[in-house]
Amino acid sequence: MNLRRTVFRLVVPCLVFWLAGCAATAVVQRQPLAAMGPSTQDAPILKRIVPASAADGKLLAGDKIVAIDDKPITSIQEMAQVIYEGSHSTLTVSRGEMHLDMPVSALADTQSNKWNALVLGDGETFTLDTQSATGPTMRAAYVLAGRVAGYVATSVWRSQPNLIEVELRITAPNDCTDCQLRNVAVLDMSRRAWLSIVATRDAAFAIVPEVGQPGQPIAVPPPTVVGSTSTTTMQGTVNAQTYGNTTTGTYSGNAYTTTAPIYDYSNQYAALGHNLGVAIRNAQIETANRERVKFWNVRLGNLRVGTLNPGEIVTGHLFFAAPIGFDGPYMVFVDGGENALGFGQFSKRQ
Numbered sequence: 001m002n003l004r005r006t007v008f009r010l011v012v013p014c015l016v017f018w019l020a021g022c023a024a025t026a027v028v029q030r031q032p033l034a035a036m037g038p039s040t041q042d043a044p045i046l047k048r049i050v051p052a053s054a055a056d057g058k059l060l061a062g063d064k065i066v067a068i069d070d071k072p073i074t075s076i077q078e079m080a081q082v083i084y085e086g087s088h089s090t091l092t093v094s095r096g097e098m099h100l101d102m103p104v105s106a107l108a109d110t111q112s113n114k115w116n117a118l119v120l121g122d123g124e125t126f127t128l129d130t131q132s133a134t135g136p137t138m139r140a141a142y143v144l145a146g147r148v149a150g151y152v153a154t155s156v157w158r159s160q161p162n163l164i165e166v167e168l169r170i171t172a173p174n175d176c177t178d179c180q181l182r183n184v185a186v187l188d189m190s191r192r193a194w195l196s197i198v199a200t201r202d203a204a205f206a207i208v209p210e211v212g213q214p215g216q217p218i219a220v221p222p223p224t225v226v227g228s229t230s231t232t233t234m235q236g237t238v239n240a241q242t243y244g245n246t247t248t249g250t251y252s253g254n255a256y257t258t259t260a261p262i263y264d265y266s267n268q269y270a271a272l273g274h275n276l277g278v279a280i281r282n283a284q285i286e287t288a289n290r291e292r293v294k295f296w297n298v299r300l301g302n303l304r305v306g307t308l309n310p311g312e313i314v315t316g317h318l319f320f321a322a323p324i325g326f327d328g329p330y331m332v333f334v335d336g337g338e339n340a341l342g343f344g345q346f347s348k349r350q
Contacts (some may be wrong), residue, residue, distance in 0.1 A: 026208070038127065043075065062095070066093060163203055176308075208295060
């Protein structure tokens with residue numbers, strides 16, 4: 001009996017730790033999506049030539065801007081700053097192994113800031129790496145919708161159905177009294193279909209699924225007596241005489257009999273096992289509830305639709321359901337009102 005108890009005491013703690021590990025809260029997998037387009041810090045490589053413009057016949061897609069008036073240009077941001085500064089005369093581009101000089105007007109009209117050649121391809125926007133409020137660094141898209149501007153970042157959660165999470169940060173200029181944020185929508189480009197919006201609470205339950213209802217522990221019964229064992233011990237003096245094959249004598253002393261019950265622990269072990277399972281399930285439910293609250297709290301923001309206050313910054317997260325087969329790429333549209341529509345395109349390539 002002592003061996004059985006010892007084994008039970010050794011095995012149960014190990015079982016607790018093993019089951020606790022198995023009962024860890026399941027959270028579905030998240031994959032950040034990458035905004036499609038160059039960063040403003042990337043080298044200025046042309047992707048599109050405006051037809052019938054001053055660039056037509058002079059510049060080609062793939063040309064790299066390397067200098068303006070002999071000033072080295074290393075990034076898109078540098079190129080834009082120099083153009084916006086005003087009058088310049090000579091543009092130097094790299095084409096294969098050649099360097100070609102031509103008028104700056106081939107690239108842009110410095111008076112009207114109208115570009116004749118673009119570093120953005122179809123569906124692209126300028127991008128940036130930003131630290132998400134929820135943790136990971138993500139490749140976000142700049143969006144400009146009328147006079148409101150900001151960035152959009154997206155992720156896909158592998159739930160049922162998949163969820164597209166859109167993180168936004170939109171700013172209204174300080175002098176704008178009628179700037180608006182009217183709507184945010186997501187289009188699956190491959191299916192040409194709009195995705196349906198999902199409430200954040202429903203998204204939290206899809207991403208941190210329920211694990212069942214809390215259980216109730218039961219009383220642990222005592223072991224059942226199913227029999228006994230007896231041990232008799234005798235202690236005393238024997239006086240004996242032997243005559244031939246016969247021995248006679250007397251005994252004086254005491255005899256002690258010890259009786260020990262035999263227990264059946266089956267019901268006790270079953271109750272303990274049930275209570276162990278209940279404890280693990282209840283701990284799992286508590287953990288899942290905490291994870292959902294954390295998921296919700298980290299995504300709290302002041303995002304709203306309507307007229308924004310001058311200088312107001314709105315942030316927040318939205319979720320959209322992507323059914324099976326709706327695998328992107330995705331286009332996120334930001335409606336700034338008055339036919340002002342900003343967008344960012346996202347794919348699974350990071």
